[in-house]
Amino acid sequence: MPEKLTEIPKPKAASYKGGRKIYLVASMFGFQGVPDELKSKLETYWADVRSQIDNLEQSLTKITRVYHEGVFESGETGLESVSNINSYAHPFINTLCKSTATLESLEDKVLVQEEYDWRICSSAGLTSEKVYSLIVKNLEESTAKRWAHASKVIDSTIPKEEAALLIVNENHKIQFPADIQVFYVSPPSFDAVKRWVDDQIRLMVEAQQKSANAADSESAKTPDKANEEPAKPENGDGEDEPTIYPY
Numbered sequence: 363m364p365e366k367l368t369e370i371p372k373p374k375a376a377s378y379k380g381g382r383k384i385y386l387v388a389s390m391f392g393f394q395g396v397p398d399e400l401k402s403k404l405e406t407y408w409a410d411v412r413s414q415i416d417n418l419e420q421s422l423t424k425i426t427r428v429y430h431e432g433v434f435e436s437g438e439t440g441l442e443s444v445s446n447i448n449s450y451a452h453p454f455i456n457t458l459c460k461s462t463a464t465l466e467s468l469e470d471k472v473l474v475q476e477e478y479d480w481r482i483c484s485s486a487g488l489t490s491e492k493v494y495s496l497i498v499k500n501l502e503e504s505t506a507k508r509w510a511h512a513s514k515v516i517d518s519t520i521p522k523e524e525a526a527l528l529i530v531n532e533n534h535k536i537q538f539p540a541d542i543q544v545f546y547v548s549p550p551s552f553d554a555v556k557r558w559v560d561d562q563i564r565l566m567v568e569a570q571q572k573s574a575n576a577a578d579s580e581s582a583k584t585p586d587k588a589n590e591e592p593a594k595p596e597n598g599d600g601e602d603e604p605t606i607y608p609y
Contacts, residue, residue: 410549
């Protein structure tokens, strides 16, 4: 008879002690000028992430490498990039790098730019199916190259028996080496941020639809003057003015 899920004992931390590890965190960015409500949710998310990472370091392995998507330089220059693109995570990462960790360059700038440009092309209003298919093919290839590069960097820079922090979007395509154990760090506050963003997108779409419907309704009420016959000029007696030919 199979054991009930509630009766299956949790594996002890000691069983994860050996080997290389990645603590995987979903990136959540917040740019300058974001609403206070979102700002509060982002601050809570990164505080929760930091707490869970602290627990993993205490029970498993200290972090010696840090990777962040969109960062093309290592060390102090890379930390400046993190500060620019993810100010909410920067204090946490900076603390790690002043202690046991080193920030590594994760991505190749040329590959990221190439993927970005193909993605922009794919969202353009194209009319040719052949051209669109070509763009999609190139986008898929550039995306594969981008994440293959990141996978190679991770494999070559995490030493044996050590752990790394990886901050990357949840739709990444990184293939992790077989000997690396991956621990997903996803506090409940992550879902709170996603729900807020999804709600704002839904409200924006509804507002756009409402505006479009109002414009269509107004257009239907307006007579089509182009199809109206032009009024004929009349003389004082109510009769049509005679046409004068320049002979």
